[in-house]
Amino acid sequence: MPHLLNAADAGGPAVQPLHRTRSPSEASGILTIDLAAILANWRQLCARVAPADCSAVVKADAYGTGLARVGTALDAAGCRTFFVAVPSEGAVLRRACPNAAIYILNGLARGLGGLYLADQLRPVLGSLDEIREWQALCRDTGAGHEAAIHIDTGMHRLGVSMPEFASLLSASGRHRLGFPLSLILSHFVTSDDAGHPLNRRQMRDFRAARALAPEIPASLANSSGIFLGAEAHHDQVRPGYALFGGNPTPGGTNPMRAVVTLSVPVAQVGLVEKGETIGYDAQWTARRRLKVATLSAGYADGYPRAATATDQKRRSGQPAGEAIIAGKRCPFVGRVSMDLITVDVTDLPDGVVERGAPAVLIGEGLPVDEVGRRARTIGYEILTRLGRRYERRYLE
Secondary structure, eight states: OOOOEEEEEESOOOOOOSOOOTTTTTOSSEEEEEEEHHHHHHHHHHHHHTTSSEEEOHHHHHHHHHHHHHHHHHHHHTOOEEESSSSSHHHHHHHHHHTEEEETTTTTOTOOOOHHHHHTTEEOSSHHHHHHHHHEEEEEETTTOEEEEEEEEEEEEBBOOOOHHHHTTTTHHTOOOOOOOOEEEOOOSTTSSSSSHHHHHHHHHHHHTTTTTTOOEEEEOHHHTTTTTTTTTTTEEEEGGGGGOOSSTTSSSOSSSSOEEEEEEEEEEEEEEETTTTSSGOOEEEEEEEEEESOOGGGGGGGGGGOOOOHHHHHOOOOOEEEEEEEEEEOOOOOSSSSOOEEEEETTTTTTTTTOOOOOOOOEOOOHHHHHHHHHSOHHHHHOOOOOEEEEEEEE
């Protein structure tokens, strides 16, 4: 049996998390995070991509699960390379993982190079301007500090162009680079659609880019990219969403273990007569006498308002949110409001639902990807918006 830890009891180095863990008395719900499942997912991906190295993308507070706690667990399991988005995340992770290589995916924030050096963070340089600033920093400090270069192969967000990279890595350009280039990387546009022609084009272009510097480690594959095959793996892969239980193969069976369970309490149970409306704006009308449970969570806790149930959605067959209470799915009725959600529990046996009873909003047969679809978004957004008012518990 896994050992249940409150975050406050978790072992490992003293770290400062990005959020304060709530005590049960003040929490709006309980967010249970299965660390063993995260490690199992990482090990499964390691086996799939061997001999390539498997890093971990733990940006956005480790997808809402707790950056320091998750980083510590992965580091202890043998993960040696991490990716976050911004230097503040890197600083938190450095205290949890003192010997890891930590890359900052958003690149070099203007004028903040000293912060990167203080915590030995490696920027993923995505423009000539960033490269020049990092070169100047290395000259000023009299030392070469490791960094990566991002090559744009089609996403058109970050990265130097192929001609720019070729110029940087030419014989004369490499001599003037001025810092150790520890990694070259790019990012898939549509790896979750395995048949999309952009995947083949990006793999071709990245292969041509790394041929300019075959001695430098290269990384292309994200979670879904890992499942495109060995051609996408290169020297290192960068899973994020899959580590936290998201499905990297949309439309197929999820090969990853579920990580997150979100349970919130029932605040009140009441009756609503036929013809009465429920919630803000009178958007949902009872077609029969209903028993309705009000749950203590809402969009202030990160649960999307778009999961709202309305008469219009019901007529058109559009999905709305659901909760699991006493092992049964219970549909949302009415608007998701700031702090409350109402669900139809009419078909549950008498006495099953009462004040304080747990209602599951993620997990126990309600996977995060489905929660995202019902809210007309993606599971990534669901995870990364998990609220600050939850008590976080970790399963060892």
